[in-house]
Amino acid sequence: QQQVKQSPQSLIVQKGGISIINCAYENTAFDYFPWYQQFPGKGPALLIAIRPDVSEKKEGRFTISFNKSAKQFSLHIMDSQPGDSATYFCAASVSGGYNKLIFGAGTRLAVHP
Amino acid sequence: DTAVSQTPKYLVTQMGNDKSIKCEQNLGHDTMYWYKQDSKKFLKIMFSYNNKELIINETVPNRFSPKSPDKAHLNLHINSLELGDSAVYFCASSQNQGNQPQHFGDGTRLSIL
Numbered sequence: 001q002q003q004v005k006q007s008p009q010s011l012i013v014q015k016g017g018i019s020i021i022n023c024a025y026e027n028t029a030f031d032y033f034p035w036y037q038q039f040p041g042k043g044p045a046l047l048i049a050i051r052p053d054v055s056e057k058k059e060g061r062f063t064i065s066f067n068k069s070a071k072q073f074s075l076h077i078m079d080s081q082p083g084d085s086a087t088y089f090c091a092a093s094v095s096g097g098y099n100k101l102i103f104g105a106g107t108r109l110a111v112h113p
Numbered sequence: 114d115t116a117v118s119q120t121p122k123y124l125v126t127q128m129g130n131d132k133s134i135k136c137e138q139n140l141g142h143d144t145m146y147w148y149k150q151d152s153k154k155f156l157k158i159m160f161s162y163n164n165k166e167l168i169i170n171e172t173v174p175n176r177f178s179p180k181s182p183d184k185a186h187l188n189l190h191i192n193s194l195e196l197g198d199s200a201v202y203f204c205a206s207s208q209n210q211g212n213q214p215q216h217f218g219d220g221t222r223l224s225i226l
Binding site: 031032034038041042043044045046049087089093095098099100101102103105106108 | 117144153154155156157158161163168169203205207209211212213214215216217218219220
Protein backbone atom coordinates (compact mmCIF):
# COMPACT_ATOMS: atom_id res chain seq x y z
CA GLN A 1 0.00 0.00 0.00
CA GLN A 2 2.99 2.24 0.49
CA GLN A 3 4.21 1.85 -3.07
CA VAL A 4 4.19 4.41 -5.83
CA LYS A 5 4.54 2.81 -9.25
CA GLN A 6 6.18 4.87 -11.98
CA SER A 7 6.45 4.32 -15.71
CA PRO A 8 8.17 4.28 -18.10
CA GLN A 9 11.60 3.44 -16.76
CA SER A 10 13.20 5.41 -19.56
CA LEU A 11 11.95 7.80 -22.21
CA ILE A 12 13.46 9.29 -25.35
CA VAL A 13 11.82 12.37 -26.81
CA GLN A 14 12.78 14.67 -29.64
CA LYS A 15 13.36 18.33 -28.92
CA GLY A 16 10.06 20.17 -28.97
CA GLY A 17 8.04 17.06 -28.19
CA ILE A 18 5.91 16.23 -25.16
CA SER A 19 7.31 14.01 -22.42
CA ILE A 20 4.77 12.11 -20.33
CA ILE A 21 5.58 10.19 -17.16
CA ASN A 22 2.93 8.31 -15.22
CA CYS A 23 2.55 7.28 -11.60
CA ALA A 24 -0.02 5.24 -9.69
CA TYR A 25 -0.56 4.73 -5.98
CA GLU A 26 -2.66 2.53 -3.70
CA ASN A 27 -2.72 4.35 -0.38
CA THR A 28 -5.76 6.64 -0.43
CA ALA A 29 -4.36 8.53 2.56
CA PHE A 30 -1.71 10.11 0.33
CA ASP A 31 -2.56 13.77 -0.10
CA TYR A 32 0.55 15.38 -1.49
CA PHE A 33 2.16 14.43 -4.79
CA PRO A 34 5.46 16.12 -5.73
CA TRP A 35 7.71 15.56 -8.69
CA TYR A 36 11.47 15.77 -8.29
CA GLN A 37 14.10 16.27 -10.99
CA GLN A 38 17.59 14.87 -10.60
CA PHE A 39 20.61 15.64 -12.75
CA PRO A 40 23.69 13.38 -12.72
CA GLY A 41 25.84 13.97 -9.66
CA LYS A 42 23.20 16.13 -7.99
CA GLY A 43 20.47 15.60 -5.46
CA PRO A 44 16.78 15.57 -6.42
CA ALA A 45 15.15 18.99 -6.61
CA LEU A 46 11.44 19.75 -6.31
CA LEU A 47 9.96 20.52 -9.71
CA ILE A 48 6.23 20.83 -9.11
CA ALA A 49 3.67 19.41 -6.67
CA ILE A 50 -0.08 18.89 -6.48
CA ARG A 51 -2.71 18.14 -3.86
CA PRO A 52 -5.77 15.99 -4.63
CA ASP A 53 -8.23 18.87 -4.45
CA VAL A 54 -7.22 19.97 -7.96
CA SER A 55 -7.02 17.93 -11.16
CA GLU A 56 -4.26 19.87 -12.85
CA LYS A 57 -1.41 22.21 -11.99
CA LYS A 58 0.77 24.00 -14.49
CA GLU A 59 4.09 25.76 -13.97
CA GLY A 60 5.69 26.94 -17.18
CA ARG A 61 6.25 23.94 -19.45
CA PHE A 62 5.54 21.45 -16.65
CA THR A 63 2.02 20.21 -15.88
CA ILE A 64 0.77 17.66 -13.37
CA SER A 65 -2.50 15.91 -14.16
CA PHE A 66 -4.20 14.19 -11.24
CA ASN A 67 -6.97 11.57 -11.37
CA LYS A 68 -8.13 10.87 -7.83
CA SER A 69 -10.62 8.12 -8.72
CA ALA A 70 -8.01 6.21 -10.72
CA LYS A 71 -5.31 6.95 -8.14
CA GLN A 72 -3.00 8.12 -10.88
CA PHE A 73 -1.03 11.25 -11.63
CA SER A 74 1.26 12.23 -14.43
CA LEU A 75 3.88 14.78 -15.40
CA HIS A 76 3.75 16.39 -18.81
CA ILE A 77 6.73 18.34 -20.12
CA MET A 78 5.71 20.47 -23.07
CA ASP A 79 8.23 21.61 -25.71
CA SER A 80 10.86 19.30 -24.21
CA GLN A 81 14.42 20.62 -24.36
CA PRO A 82 17.81 18.86 -24.17
CA GLY A 83 18.31 20.63 -20.83
CA ASP A 84 15.32 18.68 -19.48
CA SER A 85 17.32 15.45 -19.81
CA ALA A 86 17.39 14.11 -16.26
CA THR A 87 15.82 11.49 -14.02
CA TYR A 88 12.32 12.33 -12.80
CA PHE A 89 10.79 10.93 -9.66
CA CYS A 90 7.18 11.06 -8.59
CA ALA A 91 6.47 10.81 -4.89
CA ALA A 92 3.61 10.81 -2.42
CA SER A 93 3.14 11.56 1.25
CA VAL A 94 0.49 11.91 3.92
CA SER A 95 -0.13 15.20 5.74
CA GLY A 96 0.81 14.71 9.35
CA GLY A 97 3.02 11.80 8.38
CA TYR A 98 6.23 13.64 9.22
CA ASN A 99 6.67 14.60 5.56
CA LYS A 100 7.68 11.01 4.73
CA LEU A 101 8.02 10.82 0.96
CA ILE A 102 7.48 7.54 -0.85
CA PHE A 103 9.27 7.75 -4.20
CA GLY A 104 8.55 6.05 -7.50
CA ALA A 105 11.38 4.17 -9.18
CA GLY A 106 12.30 7.09 -11.45
CA THR A 107 12.19 7.77 -15.19
CA ARG A 108 15.33 8.57 -17.10
CA LEU A 109 14.41 11.15 -19.75
CA ALA A 110 16.64 11.89 -22.73
CA VAL A 111 15.66 14.75 -25.02
CA HIS A 112 17.45 14.55 -28.35
CA PRO A 113 18.17 17.70 -30.35
CA ASP B 114 25.99 29.42 -0.38
CA THR B 115 25.20 25.71 -0.39
CA ALA B 116 21.83 25.07 1.28
CA VAL B 117 22.36 21.42 2.21
CA SER B 118 25.97 20.28 2.20
CA GLN B 119 27.30 16.79 2.71
CA THR B 120 30.84 15.60 3.30
CA PRO B 121 32.57 13.71 1.94
CA LYS B 122 31.30 13.61 -1.64
CA TYR B 123 33.01 10.28 -2.26
CA LEU B 124 33.89 7.58 0.23
CA VAL B 125 35.78 4.45 -0.76
CA THR B 126 36.51 1.98 2.00
CA GLN B 127 36.98 -1.66 2.86
CA MET B 128 34.32 -4.05 4.06
CA GLY B 129 34.11 -4.14 7.85
CA ASN B 130 35.24 -0.56 8.39
CA ASP B 131 33.26 2.12 10.22
CA LYS B 132 32.58 5.45 8.48
CA SER B 133 30.60 8.65 8.99
CA ILE B 134 28.91 11.07 6.64
CA LYS B 135 28.18 14.61 7.75
CA CYS B 136 25.33 16.87 6.72
CA GLU B 137 24.65 20.53 7.43
CA GLN B 138 21.83 22.80 6.29
CA ASN B 139 21.72 26.58 6.43
CA LEU B 140 18.05 26.96 5.48
CA GLY B 141 16.77 27.26 9.03
CA HIS B 142 14.73 24.07 8.62
CA ASP B 143 13.71 22.03 11.64
CA THR B 144 13.62 18.60 9.99
CA MET B 145 16.40 16.61 8.34
CA TYR B 146 16.44 13.29 6.51
CA TRP B 147 18.74 10.58 5.25
CA TYR B 148 17.92 8.76 2.02
CA LYS B 149 19.63 5.86 0.28
CA GLN B 150 19.73 5.70 -3.53
CA ASP B 151 20.76 2.32 -4.85
CA SER B 152 22.44 1.42 -8.15
CA LYS B 153 19.06 1.38 -9.89
CA LYS B 154 18.44 4.92 -8.66
CA PHE B 155 15.67 3.83 -6.30
CA LEU B 156 15.37 6.43 -3.54
CA LYS B 157 14.27 5.33 -0.07
CA ILE B 158 14.04 7.19 3.19
CA MET B 159 16.10 5.86 6.08
CA PHE B 160 15.73 8.33 8.94
CA SER B 161 14.27 11.71 9.81
CA TYR B 162 14.93 14.05 12.72
CA ASN B 163 12.79 16.95 13.84
CA ASN B 164 14.50 19.36 16.24
CA LYS B 165 17.05 16.67 17.15
CA GLU B 166 14.32 14.08 17.82
CA LEU B 167 14.11 10.91 15.71
CA ILE B 168 10.70 10.83 14.02
CA ILE B 169 11.15 8.40 11.13
CA ASN B 170 13.15 5.22 11.47
CA GLU B 171 12.61 2.87 8.57
CA THR B 172 13.69 -0.75 8.51
CA VAL B 173 17.40 -0.10 8.45
CA PRO B 174 20.09 -2.36 9.93
CA ASN B 175 21.17 -1.12 13.35
CA ARG B 176 24.69 -0.75 11.93
CA PHE B 177 23.35 2.60 10.72
CA SER B 178 23.09 5.22 13.45
CA PRO B 179 22.04 8.80 12.80
CA LYS B 180 23.05 11.56 15.17
CA SER B 181 21.70 15.10 15.30
CA PRO B 182 23.77 17.42 17.51
CA ASP B 183 21.51 20.33 16.61
CA LYS B 184 18.73 20.99 14.15
CA ALA B 185 21.16 22.20 11.46
CA HIS B 186 23.24 19.01 11.48
CA LEU B 187 22.46 15.35 10.89
CA ASN B 188 25.28 12.86 10.65
CA LEU B 189 25.15 9.22 9.64
CA HIS B 190 27.51 6.68 11.15
CA ILE B 191 27.78 3.22 9.64
CA ASN B 192 29.46 0.35 11.46
CA SER B 193 30.88 -2.82 9.95
CA LEU B 194 30.33 -1.78 6.37
CA GLU B 195 29.04 -4.44 3.96
CA LEU B 196 29.13 -4.69 0.17
CA GLY B 197 25.39 -4.01 0.04
CA ASP B 198 25.91 -0.63 1.68
CA SER B 199 27.40 0.69 -1.55
CA ALA B 200 25.03 3.43 -2.68
CA VAL B 201 24.59 7.17 -2.84
CA TYR B 202 23.38 8.62 0.46
CA PHE B 203 21.44 11.86 0.36
CA CYS B 204 20.74 14.26 3.17
CA ALA B 205 17.69 16.52 2.92
CA SER B 206 15.92 19.13 5.02
CA SER B 207 12.52 20.78 5.22
CA GLN B 208 10.17 22.57 7.53
CA ASN B 209 7.93 20.11 9.35
CA GLN B 210 4.69 21.97 8.64
CA GLY B 211 2.36 20.07 6.37
CA ASN B 212 4.04 18.86 3.23
CA GLN B 213 6.91 21.26 2.75
CA PRO B 214 9.47 20.81 -0.05
CA GLN B 215 12.50 18.80 0.85
CA HIS B 216 15.85 20.24 -0.18
CA PHE B 217 18.50 17.66 -0.98
CA GLY B 218 22.25 17.75 -0.79
CA ASP B 219 24.34 16.47 -3.69
CA GLY B 220 24.92 13.09 -2.10
CA THR B 221 27.79 10.98 -0.81
CA ARG B 222 28.79 8.09 -3.05
CA LEU B 223 29.87 5.23 -0.81
CA SER B 224 31.80 2.41 -2.43
CA ILE B 225 32.71 -0.70 -0.46
CA LEU B 226 35.67 -2.71 -1.73
